[in-house]
Amino acid sequence: MPSFVKVLMSDFLLWVEARGLWKTLSSAPPYIHHLMLDRLYDWKFSTRTSRFIMLKSLSADCHHLKHSWHCEPTPFYKSEQILKSALQLSQLNPSEVVLIDFGCGTGRILMVGLNLGFKTTIGIERSENLCQVAKQNLQIFSNKCNKQGQFEIVVKDASLFEIPHEANVLYFFNPFNAQVMESVVQNILASHRVAPRSLWVIYLNPCHGTIFEKNGFKCQPNIQKGCKLYWLA
Numbered sequence: 001m002p003s004f005v006k007v008l009m010s011d012f013l014l015w016v017e018a019r020g021l022w023k024t025l026s027s028a029p030p031y032i033h034h035l036m037l038d039r040l041y042d043w044k045f046s047t048r049t050s051r052f053i054m055l056k057s058l059s060a061d062c063h064h065l066k067h068s069w070h071c072e073p074t075p076f077y078k079s080e081q082i083l084k085s086a087l088q089l090s091q092l093n094p095s096e097v098v099l100i101d102f103g104c105g106t107g108r109i110l111m112v113g114l115n116l117g118f119k120t121t122i123g124i125e126r127s128e129n130l131c132q133v134a135k136q137n138l139q140i141f142s143n144k145c146n147k148q149g150q151f152e153i154v155v156k157d158a159s160l161f162e163i164p165h166e167a168n169v170l171y172f173f174n175p176f177n178a179q180v181m182e183s184v185v186q187n188i189l190a191s192h193r194v195a196p197r198s199l200w201v202i203y204l205n206p207c208h209g210t211i212f213e214k215n216g217f218k219c220q221p222n223i224q225k226g227c228k229l230y231w232l233a
């Protein structure tokens with residue numbers, strides 16, 4: 001059996017396990033479409049960012065495991081659209097963006113950020129396995145595409161990560177539950193108190209968006225359906 005068919009079948013089974021048969025079947029056409037595009041990007045950059053990975057298959061030894069979501073990357077085409085719209089709405093120049101992806105998985109958002117000319121991209125990820133893959137992906141990508149930007153991958157639970165004072169764009173795609181998000185938002189506010197600056201939060205699938213709102217972040221026009229942008233002056 002050709003290897004891409006095996007990969008598709010195993011992805012399908014993982015999705016059924018995680019989301020149930022009906023949700024999997026109803027989202028199959030757009031899923032197959034973006035899966036093909038994602039594999040094309042990975043082929044172009046010689047990277048490995050496209051697999052849907054179940055939480056239980058990761059070597060996670062952190063106490064927040066029960067608050068975590070699976071590793072499902074933001075589709076490539078969507079990542080580009082989202083980051084470009086955020087640049088437009090924030091009027092930031094790519095070369096001044098220091099982006100943090102909370103729960104960076106295999107590093108796709110960081111790659112897309114570097115490709116757009118961001119100054120630095122930082123990924124926080126609690127799974128050591130995923131961090132290894134992310135590091136390899138970023139190394140291969142920056143060698144191949146000769147991008148100037150810096151990248152850093154930190155193996156850490158996001159709730160324990162001290163936000164660098166130069167960070168100005170913070171990305172979340174459904175990484176964890178409200179409890180962890182509360183701690184992360186308090187860390188963001190702590191960094192903002194020490195170094196007041198404009199902070200932009202991109203939140204795809206914003207299940208816990210109210211945590212930002214009740215902590216003084218202003219909701220901006222939606223970047224696209226299901227993706228919110230918050231701003232802290």
Ligand SMILES: C[S@@+](CC[C@H](N)C(=O)[O-])C[C@H]1O[C@@H](n2cnc3c(N)ncnc32)[C@H](O)[C@@H]1O
Nearest residue numbers: 068071072073074103104105126157158173175
């Ligand atoms: C839905 S994936 C998003 C991947 C990536 N941000 C993207 O958009 O392509 C969520 C990721 O968050 C990670 N994660 C979950 N809980 C975490 C935590 N408490 N600290 C750090 N990473 C976490 C998971 O291991 C997973 O890789």
